[in-house]
Structures are given as C-alpha cells and as structure tokens.
Amino acid sequence: MTLAGKTAVITGSNSGIGLGVARELAKAGANIVLNSYTDHKQDHALAEEIATNFNVDAKYVAADMSKADDCRRLIEEAGRCDILVNNAGIQHVAPIQDFPPEKWDAIIAVNLSSAFHTTAAAVEGMRANGWGRIVNIASAHGLTASPYKSAYVAAKHGIVGLSKTVALETARDPITCNAVCPGYVLTPLVEAQIPDTMKEYNMSREDVIKNVMLERQPSKEFATTEELGGTVVFLCSDAANQITGTTISVDGGWTAL
Template structure:
C-alpha cells in the first residue's frame, strides 16, 4: 500500500516509534529512522521486512540537527511523504520543583521538534499534493495528570499544532492527525513503574497493576502494534478525509 513512499519517524530506535516504523515498512514504505542508542538492531529488523532503511541521529532538541536530517532524508529518498512526529521524553516533578532545563527539553523534543519537521516537510508534500503527518500525542494531550506539567503542556500543544496544520492543508492531499495513546509498556513507562515500585516499596508487578488501575480502565497496555495499525490506516486512502483528529487508543482513559 505504501510502496514508493518514504516515511520519516522521529524517535524510532525504541518503543512506539520503532513499532510504527515497522508497520509502515510492512506496507512497503522506505524508512528514515531517528533516535539515540544502537541503531543497527532496529535497522536490521526493518531491513528483514524487505524495506529500505537509513538512520539519522539528529538530536530533536536542536533545530540545526533537524534541518540536517530533513535534507539527508530528501537526498536519500527524494522527499518525505509520511512524517511521524514521535520523539518524546518524560520528566515527573511538582511544578515548583520542576528543573528548568527539563521543562525546556520536554517542550523542545515533544513539541517544538514537530514544528520544525512539519515546516520543513510540508513544501515537498504540497508539490506532490500528497502527504501524511501523524503526531504521537498522548491521553495527556487531552487530559492532565499531576506532576507532568511540561509533558501535558507539550502534548496539549501538539494536539493544537495538529489541528492548525490540518486546516492549513485541508484543500490538499496532505492530512495531519494525532494519535493519543494511553499507557504503552516502553522504556519511558517502565521507568515510571520502577520508580513507583522503589518509592512505595512494592513489587514491580504490583506497581504496574497500580499504574494501569489508576488511569486505564481496560487494565491492559496499548501495544506498539496497535498504534502501528492505526498509523497505517491514517496513511491509507480510506483516511483521506480524516483531518485534524486526536484519536485516543487509551483503553478508556479519556472516556472517564
């Protein structure tokens, strides 16, 4: 379905980004991976699906790195047809204790990076009159939790950015949508489970159950495969008129 298309997925050496990159590769897209850590393993996993794949290690908090990555993607694969803004970090602290450098990093990586990739990707998408922008927001793009001021602000921001870009591109073949997952068991969440276990003196299994029970009525994690499936749908022609949505995949979190 996506043969001949190129997908750039930010923060895709791990977790949700890697899951979405694999799902798009399975549909025939060429993949530009981005993210920290060992890129060889995720690259090999995508190659084994028969897709072309390259990696760029841009730090998404640095606009000049992002510009370099977008030029690199265009040079390797002509243009970016599908942009998945996924890179993200978390920091948990009360607002009065929130380290200023952590606030700046969360806003830069989780929100401002998507502005830069989008502004740089849209001109070629307009020229082709086709494009897909999928922003990975969160249940925290729609509702808040205590001690996550930067993350909640960034995720609400990315839902707003999604709607504005969807309106600006509404008469074109470019769509822009957000996915709002609930808890997904990735390193970003495992750290919160481990911290909770240590803080409360309970087992990791108990901390995991408590984390789910507090927010996610299904009591089950959303999986990266489920998010990959939704990203593939948003890239299909069936989703041509899906524009500016913030689509929950949160086990009922935001239905409460």
C-alpha cells in the same frame, strides 16, 4: 493498506513506540528513516534489520530533536518525506515550583518544537509530490492532565493544537495531519519500571500494573507498540483521506472518564 513507494520519517524511533510504528509502516511497504540523537552501530543495525525483514529501504539519521537545525536537517537528509511521524519525546516529573527551568525548555523543545520544525521542513515537499501524511504522537495528556507533569502536559496539548492548525492549512491539499493520543504503552522503558515499582509498593506484578501503572486506564491493559503502529498505518491509508485535524485515542478508555 499498502504504502509501497512511500517514505516515512519517524523521529525518536530507535526504541519504544517510534520503533514499533516504524516496523508497522515497513510491514505496509513504506521505506523507513529511523532517527534519534545517538549515532551508534546498533542504531544503524536497526535500519538494516528493518530493510531485511520487510524488503524495504531503510536508513538511520542521527539528529537531535532539541535543536531546530537538526530537525530540519533530518528532513533534508531523508531525501523524501511522504509520511512524517513526530514521535520524539522526553519526560520529567516535579511540582511546578520545583520544576527545573532547563527541564521545561528541553521538554518543550523535544516534545513540541521539534514537530513544528520537521513539519515546516516537510510540508512543501509533500505538496510537490501530491500526497502527504503527518501523524503526531501526542498522549492522553494531550487531552487531559496529571499533576507534576506541567511541561509534558503543556507540550502534548500543544501538539494537538499544532495538528489542528496544520490540518487547516493543508485542507485543500492531498495532505492530512492528525494526532494519536496513547495511554500507557508497554515499551521496554515501562517494562523496566515494573520490578522497582513492585518493591516500592510491595505488590505483585499484576497488582502493580492494574492498580498503580494503569490506575487511570479503565481497560487495565497496556496498549502495544504494534497497536500504535497499526493506528498510524490506518491514518496513512486511503481509508483515512478525510480524517484530518483530529485526535485518535489509544488509551483503553482513559479520556472517556
């Protein structure tokens, strides 16, 4: 599944799932545009590392996915966008009556509206180039719900709907649009939560993972960023030419319940 000569733009990709996806796409030969809202030396160093390790072109573009103009500027500064992976996301947990309105606005902006803006900016270039792949990183929470996550669940359900709509609008073009719905993924952020959760519940690491963090994930195993990246690579391959407007769950059976 070679993606040589293609350029992939991945939002929110200086860590976690986004960085894992970027590395798998680079491994398949794609040139990479990393993104986050920061503009540190280490951000640009990540792009240099990917370029060196996978012998592809890679660069980092700082752009705040909570801002519409920045979302569209990212696509412009990428220069070319054959593959768009909308991954940027933030989270806040609270009962709806206590949910801060500013947190709702921020989550909807970053988790949902950013995908609208980047897609709107990228799709005509894909049409002009005669090929395109849009992969939106949704969540198991794009297909089901949990309490206290009203903004996140609403945004991820919205991402699934947006993916279907864009797929219909591009169905006669050589462009596909799909949503990947991860369950719990072992990222550095999740890994860092484990020691505190062990103390809170007075449990072993194994029990915290299986009985607390992965309570709703029947496999009782985390998905990995490499597995998410591999799923994205597949959706960008010729084998997935007729896969569009759908969701692929990478959740250990969560949404089968």
